[in-house]
Amino acid sequence: MTRAAVVTRVVKPVLYVAAVLPFTWLVFALVTGLVMGDEVKFMQHVTGDTALTCLMLSLTVTPLRRLTGWNELIKVRRLIGLTAFWYACLHLSTYLVFDQSLSIDEIAKDIVKHPWVLVGFTAFLCLVPLAITSTTGWVRRLGGKRWQRLHRLVYVAAFAGVLHYFWLVKKDVQAPLVYGAVLLVLLGARVWYARERRKTRSAPAAVPSR
Amino acid sequence: MLIRRPPDLLSSEITDESLFWNRRDFIAAAGLGAAAVGGLLPLRSLLPARADDEKLTPWEDVTGYNNYYEFGTGKDDPASNAGALRTKPWKVDIAGEVKRPALYDLDELLKPFTPVERVYRMRCVEGWSMVIPWLGIPLGQIIDRLEPTSKAKYVEFTTLLDPQQMPGQQRRILEWPYVEGLRLDEARHPLTLIVTGVYGKALPNQNGAPLRLIVPWKYGFKGGKSLVKIRFRETQPQTTWNIAAPDEYGFYANVNPDVDHPRWSQARERRIGELFKRKTLMFNGYADQVASLYAGMDLRKNF
Numbered sequence: 001m002t003r004a005a006v007v008t009r010v011v012k013p014v015l016y017v018a019a020v021l022p023f024t025w026l027v028f029a030l031v032t033g034l035v036m037g038d039e040v041k042f043m044q045h046v047t048g049d050t051a052l053t054c055l056m057l058s059l060t061v062t063p064l065r066r067l068t069g070w071n072e073l074i075k076v077r078r079l080i081g082l083t084a085f086w087y088a089c090l091h092l093s094t095y096l097v098f099d100q101s102l103s104i105d106e107i108a109k110d111i112v113k114h115p116w117v118l119v120g121f122t123a124f125l126c127l128v129p130l131a132i133t134s135t136t137g138w139v140r141r142l143g144g145k146r147w148q149r150l151h152r153l154v155y156v157a158a159f160a161g162v163l164h165y166f167w168l169v170k171k172d173v174q175a176p177l178v179y180g181a182v183l184l185v186l187l188g189a190r191v192w193y194a195r196e197r198r199k200t201r202s203a204p205a206a207v208p209s210r
Numbered sequence: 211m212l213i214r215r216p217p218d219l220l221s222s223e224i225t226d227e228s229l230f231w232n233r234r235d236f237i238a239a240a241g242l243g244a245a246a247v248g249g250l251l252p253l254r255s256l257l258p259a260r261a262d263d264e265k266l267t268p269w270e271d272v273t274g275y276n277n278y279y280e281f282g283t284g285k286d287d288p289a290s291n292a293g294a295l296r297t298k299p300w301k302v303d304i305a306g307e308v309k310r311p312a313l314y315d316l317d318e319l320l321k322p323f324t325p326v327e328r329v330y331r332m333r334c335v336e337g338w339s340m341v342i343p344w345l346g347i348p349l350g351q352i353i354d355r356l357e358p359t360s361k362a363k364y365v366e367f368t369t370l371l372d373p374q375q376m377p378g379q380q381r382r383i384l385e386w387p388y389v390e391g392l393r394l395d396e397a398r399h400p401l402t403l404i405v406t407g408v409y410g411k412a413l414p415n416q417n418g419a420p421l422r423l424i425v426p427w428k429y430g431f432k433g434g435k436s437l438v439k440i441r442f443r444e445t446q447p448q449t450t451w452n453i454a455a456p457d458e459y460g461f462y463a464n465v466n467p468d469v470d471h472p473r474w475s476q477a478r479e480r481r482i483g484e485l486f487k488r489k490t491l492m493f494n495g496y497a498d499q500v501a502s503l504y505a506g507m508d509l510r511k512n513f
Contacts, residue, residue, distance in 0.1 A: 037275025037285055037482055038338050098485050114473060168473065170336060171454065172283035172383055 007072040015076055019083040022050040023090075040098040047091035052165065054084030055158045056182050063189040078134050081154070085131040088124050116167035123160035126153045158183055264481075266329065267340035271482050273414045277334065278435055279384055280369065280376035281416065287378070288416035295375050295436070297420040306442040307362035310355075316420055320406065322355060323347040327410070328403060330426035333465045333494045337487075339479045344424055345407030350398040358394065358442045365397040366390075366447035367423050368439035384450050390423065390434040391447035391461065393503075401426055401499055405433075427493040427500045429463045460513040464504070465494035469513045 001009070026046045029035050035042045058080040065073050100106045110117050130151055132138070139147045162183055166176035278288035300316040325345045333339045353365075371387035373379040379386045396402065403424040406413055413419040418435025425432050431451050441447075451459035458472055467477045467490040478487040493500050504512075 036289075037271050038480055040480060040485060041338075098480075099487065101486055110475065113470070113475070116473065171279075 003070060004072045004075075007070070007075050011073070012076055012079065015079055019054075019079065019086075022046055022087065040094055043094045043098075044091060047087045047094065048165065051084050051087035051091055052158075052161050052179055054080050054087065055154065055161060056179065056186065058084060058154065059158060059183070059186045063186065063193070066189075066193055082131060082134060085127050088127055092120075092124050116164050119160050119167065120164040123157045123164055126157035126160065130154060130157075155187070264331070264341050265483075266343055267482050269409050272340060272342050272408060273416060275482065276416045277336075277430065278378075278416060278418065280378045280386075280388065280436070282378045283383060289414075291377055292415035295415045295419070297415065297436075300420045300438075302421070302437060303439040303441075304356055305439060306366075307359040307444060308442045309357035309359060319352070320347060320404075320421075323351055325406060328401075330401075330403075330424060331494050332424075332426070332430050333479060333490065335429035335431055335459070335463070335471065335476075337474060337476070337479050338482055339490075339494075340482050343409055344403060344405045345410065345413075346403035346405035346424065348400055349402045349404050349423070350400060352404060353394075353398055356442075361444045362442035363394055364443045364446050365392050365394060366439075366441040366443055367392075367434040367437050368441070369434050370436045370438045385453050387438075388434060388450045389447060390432055391443075391449050392423075392425065392432070393446075394442075395503060396425065399500060399503065401496060404437075427465055427496040429465060431459070432463050462504075462509075462512050464500075464509065464513075465490060466492060466509055466513070468492075469510055 026043060029042070030039060058077055061073055061077045061080070065071050096102055096107065100110065111121060112118075130153055133142060133147065133150060142150065162176060162179045165179060166173055169176055274289050275285045276288040277285065278292065281288040281291040302314050302316055302319055304314055304319075305311050325347055327343055327345055329341060329343045331339055332342050367390045369388035370376065371379065373386075392402070405418070405422050405424045406420060408414070408417055413422065415436075418433070418437075421437050422435040423433045423437065446461060449459075449461055451463075452461055465476075470476050476490055479490045480487050491497070
């Protein structure tokens with residue numbers, strides 16, 4: 001099998017299954033009464049965690065391509081990104097419906113008063129244009145460069161997502177710190193690659209193995 | 211004392227545990243509905259009218275969803291990790307401004323009293339609540355017997371410090387041991403309980419066995435668990451959550467829908483088992499009994 005075939009016939013199907021697993025678990029746990037205590041909190045934790053994890057995974061694709069040379073991996077990035085968006089939608093919905101009973105008034109008050117809600121909203125709003133322009137048609141319409149620039153919003157979304165988590169935790173910030181560390185590594189990798197590219201550009205062919 | 215249980219929770223409302231409306235069935239229906247339609251909005255139409263009477267929170271939730279950081283910060287950590295705690299024998303150090311200070315054996319300390327059952331609302335500072343049938347002894351009765359001196363103004367409650375048995379204490383997430391405190395008049399209030407059981411059974415370890423404090427008009431964190439020391443003091447004790455975040459958790463910590471936590475609203479709460487939030491009541495609904503304790507005090511300042 002060629003690399004491209006491995007990605008489309010193995011990696012992608014596996015990711016499709018993985019993408020619905022958290023939702024399946026969510027429904028299963030609620031239906032069978034496995035959830036102790038606050039069921040809405042449970043929905044929010046599962047959907048929020050999955051959305052953040054998928055955002056991190058989508059940011060892993062590019063460094064992974066550079067690291068392994070498997071450029072075909074780009075084919076799974078849209079799937080990962082859209083999965084993040086889908087769980088972010090669910091996450092936001094549980095808040096709007098169950099926490100605020102769809103009261104515009106209460107929601108507005110909450111956003112103004114509590115920065116972590118505002119930051120969470122910001123993260124979601126950043127994802128909306130990315131989800132809309134995720135189609136091949138939109139890439140063509142915008143042109144590669146502009147599309148890429150727009151999709152840098154994912155960094156804002158990821159950062160806001162982590163901050164949102166960090167801010168809402170009562171005391172034990174271990175989990176949000178782990179997300180923060182992962183994000184830092186992924187952003188760090190980009191800075192490093194950018195510098196490498198500049199180096200090779202300014203000194204072409206002159207650099208032997210270090 | 212006349213107050214045997216809050217007047218809004220009648221004994222006629224207390225039915226057998228197993229008979230209670232099983233919310234899991236509803237969740238099952240709602241979950242399937244949502245899954246079928248592929249959206250969350252249909253849930254609304256499936257909801258039954260909210261019951262305004264207060265049903266007991268099922269045993270599984272009361273004993274499976276706990277904040278007890280000594281056993282971990284996850285809500286299910288206490289149920290998983292507290293099993294090995296040895297609660298027998300158990301000694302309680304009665305200390306400070308009291309005429310009968312001593313290291314009491316727990317059985318000996320509680321022998322003179324008859325436990326009573328009290329159904330109390332429990333409101334967590336995080337915004338969720340339960341209704342729990344505790345078994346305990348009004349702390350006031352115990353205090354009367356210990357005879358505090360005229361200098362005693364506050365009571366300090368200290369939880370066991372034992373990182374071997376309490377794995378959560380191996381991380382310094384809070385200052386250990388956990389310390390809570392009350393004003394002496396709050397401690398003597400007839401609603402304040404030293405709890406030794408729940409649902410007619412001995413208190414499970416994850417709920418604070420063998421003895422814990424319950425102050426139903428305050429946020430749940432005021433109820434220190436697995437107590438090893440009760441000290442009568444002239445000065446206000448330093449309490450654990452107040453040390454951890456003084457702007458978020460005050461000494462009084464009375465349930466108050468008008469004074470928000472800096473990071474979230476306290477106006478509403480989710481009763482465990484319900485999907486939508488309900489209004490939080492002043493002093494957790496015990497205002498008639500306890501509001502006079504705070505007459506003239508600025509509750510915004512003394513939060």
